[in-house]
Amino acid sequence: MAEVSAEARIEAPAEKVWAQLTDFSSYGEWNATHTSFPAGGPDKLELGATYAENMKLMGFPAEVAWTVDEFEAGRVFGVRGKGPMGVxxxxxxxxxxxxGASTVRIDGEFTGAAVSLMAGKLKDSATAALNESLRKLGGLCV
Incomplete structure (x- = not known):
């Protein structure tokens, strides 16, 4: 298993940050691992919503099938996904x-046999991507 997290203070109200964070049409502008949503983001962000995302991490492309499994409007959303190689x-x-600002935190976790082979590099790469994503998100919100 590889666990990652990043946190940043963004100089914008929580409502503005949440609106940007959940605007799936602009994910490519801030999310460092995102490449596309093959069928678009979820129709409505709510518990049980599903969508597919093409991503790139450590130079490898991957499609992840996501399900929203935690949701509190304006505050928290969590997604669980299945990627290639049983990850x-x-x-x-x-x-x-x-x-007048917001604290934004992203927590991530990767599990599966393939993860154990490269957990250290994956953790470093994913942490760097999360920090870059928060920096870009902050730039869009101010």
Whole structure:
């Protein structure tokens, strides 16, 4: 298993950050691992919603089939996915108001036999991607 996380303070109200974070049409502008949504993002972001995403991590392309399994509008959404080679992925996005700004945290987890072979490199690459994503998200929100 490889667990990763990143957190950043974004100088924008939580509502604005949440709106950007959940605008699937603009994922490519801030999400460093995202390449496309083959059939578009979820029709409605809610528990049980499903969608497919093409991603790139450590230079490898992958399609992940996501299911929203945690959702609190304006604050948290978590997705679990199945990727290639039996890899399971979990991502949780959390937005916490902090005065006129927001604290945004992304937690991720990768499990599966293929992960154990490259857990260290995967953790480093994914952590760098999360930090880059938060930096870009912050730039879009101010």
């Amino acid at each position: 399971s992925v979990f991502n949780r996005y959390t937005v916490v108001p902090d005065g």
